Amino acid sequence: MIVEDDRVDQMALTRALEKSGDPVTYEIAETLAEARSLISSRDFDCAIFDFHLPDGTVVEHLSRRQGEPGRARDLPIMVVTGAEGENEGVSSLQQGAQDYLLKKELSANGVRRAVRYAIARNKIARELEATIKRGEQADRLDSIGLLGGELAHDLNNKLAVVEGNTLAALEDLGDEHETTRVKLRKVLKATAHSVELIRQVLAFSRQQTMTPRPLDLSEAVADAATVLREVLRGAAPLELRLEPETTAYLDPRQLSRVLLNLITNARDALTQASNPRVILSVRSEGDEVVIEVEDNGAGIEPELLGRIYDPFFTTKDDAESTGLGLAVVHGIVSQSKGSILHRSQPGAGTRVVVRFPRAAGVGPQAKPPAGLARAGEASQRTILVVDDEEDLNELLAQILLREGYSVLTAFSAEEALEVYRDAPRIDLLFSDVRLPGMQGPELAKQLYALQPDLALVLISGFADSSRAVQDVVALGGAFEHKPVSRQRVLELAEVALGIRPDPQG
Structure with a gap:
């Protein structure tokens, strides 16, 4: 686009463009108002502005466009000026123009060079701006995640006490207290909702413990297809495009x-689509496995794309929406050493591209639980419970005691080592991950070195040492996020001790 009110200068610019050797088409505007109108309705690769125009200067236009939508703001601008000095050109650069030329020096080669330079410089500037924004977003997510993870740890401990004591109260109350039992069941329901919210916080903060294994993503998607179609609720057919050799190291539950x-998200974007569709594809690209989800729904406004991974940000009117969905996805993908990218245009749908490192080979399988070969009854087993949260320590001990186990307790790893040395025998260590001083995984490894048939269970509301936890899992130990229900506490103990198989696989 050429913005020039002088006909002689218009001809000089058009002649220079036509002689430049580059195939070019152009529109001409003679005022700032005409230029803005053309920019709002057409896509241009570059605009050449005269510095002085009947309704203002190019500096005024550059200053004004900073608050305008992306097309107007991001258009590369080259300025031509008839002034003798270079002050006007320099002031244009300071306001965001990419280059300037003096009218007395116009030539085909000069215009071609300046236009190419303006386009290239603008592209670099936009990429740099996007990189900075991504860095700021990553820092923001890390800060929120760190705070969220710490809060999750403390809240999980408290919720575990609430849930455990509520369940105990329900067991103690007879049928004649049905009104109270109804209220207690409401407490349990609210606790369950809180637990799920905390799990989402742990996910986006990338502080949850995962159990990755070699997983064929095409097979996993095919297995999940029935459930995914149910999620769509008939809003659109789900088209699968699955290729072979798509193995990556992932936690199946997190996938x-x-x-x-x-x-x-794809389903919720389809409300206005005339011929709605959702395409889910899995393929290999070099050293990566790629999952793509594409819809032809409403799309996402450009100004919102930079915020979609922010925790608690949502554009949905649904009161049930927490705004954590994509924050959770971003956290899981990042923790799995992958990447995620949203490509979207308003009215033209959205394509989400998720990339994971491709598995080079199948790694060693974890050993079976240490106590699997030792079948026996609860009354014959001794469990060492270690948790620095006094109420939770007491609750875990009560749950296990009621089932008939012998239980010893400690509030730190150092105290647990002393208890272990004084006890005739301990069959199971049931420990929190985060303890004052020595951490739970290190305690587990030290006791395992002393007693290789010791069963190991770790629990935590905030696993900030996932590698250490995985070391314990590799020894045949189990890990569970807090809060852990009474039933799950007993299941973990029985599975670790070989009394029963794990109902959760």
């Missing part, structure tokens, strides 16, 4: 959460 969130 399911990623797929469910992305398909749910």
Whole structure:
């Protein structure tokens, strides 16, 4: 686009463009108002502005466009000026122009060079701006995640006490107290909702413990197809495009959460689509496995794309929406050493591209639980419970004692080592991950070195040492996020001790 009110200068510019050797088409505007109108309705690669125009200067236009939508703001601008000096050109650069030329020096080669330079410089500037924004977003997510993870740890401990004592109260109350039992069940329901919210916080903060294994993503998607179609609720057919050799190291449960969130978002975007569709594809690209979810729904406004991974940000009117869905997906993907990118245009749908490192080979399988070969009854087993939260320590001990186990307790790893040395025998260590001083995983490894048939269970509301936890899992130990229900506490103990198989696989 050429913005010039002088006909002689218009001819000079058009002649220079035509002689430059580059195939070029152009529109001419003679005022700032005409230029803005053309910019709002057409896509241009570059604009050449005269510095002085009947309704203002190019500096005024450059200053004004900073608050305008992306097309107007991001258009590269080259300025031509008839002034003798270079002050006007320099002031244009300071306001965001990419280059300037003096009218007396116009030539085909000069215009071609300046236009190419303006386009290239603008592209670099936009990429740098996007990189900075991504860095700021990553720092923001890290800060929120750190705070969220710490809060999750403390809240999980408290919720575990609430849930455990509520369940105990329900067991103690007879049928004649049905009104009270109804109220207690409401407490349990609210606790369950809180637990799920905390799990989402742990996910986006990338501080949850994962159990990755070699997983064929095409097979996993095919297995999940029935559930994913149910999530769509008939809003659109789900088209699968699955290729072979798509193995990556992932936690299957976390992959399911990623797929469910992305398909749910695709469904919610289809309300106005005339011929709605959702395409879910899995393929290999070099050293990566790529999952894509594409819809032809409403799309996302450019100014919102930079915020979609922010925790608690949502554009949905649904009161049930927490704004954590994509924050959770981003956290899971990042923790799995992957990447995620949203490509979207308003009215033209959205494509989400998720990339994971491709598995080079199948790693060693974890050993079976240490106590699997030792079948026996609870009354014959001794469990060492270690947790620095006094109420939770007492609750865990009560749950296990009621089942008939012998229980010893400690509030730190150092105290646990003393208890272990004084006890005739301990069959199971049931420990929190985060303890004052020595941490739970290190305690587990030290006791395992002393007693290789010791069963190991770790629990935590905030696993900030996932590698250390995985070391314990590799020894045949189990890990569970807090809060852990009474039933799950007993299941973990029985599975670790070989009394029963794990109902959760």
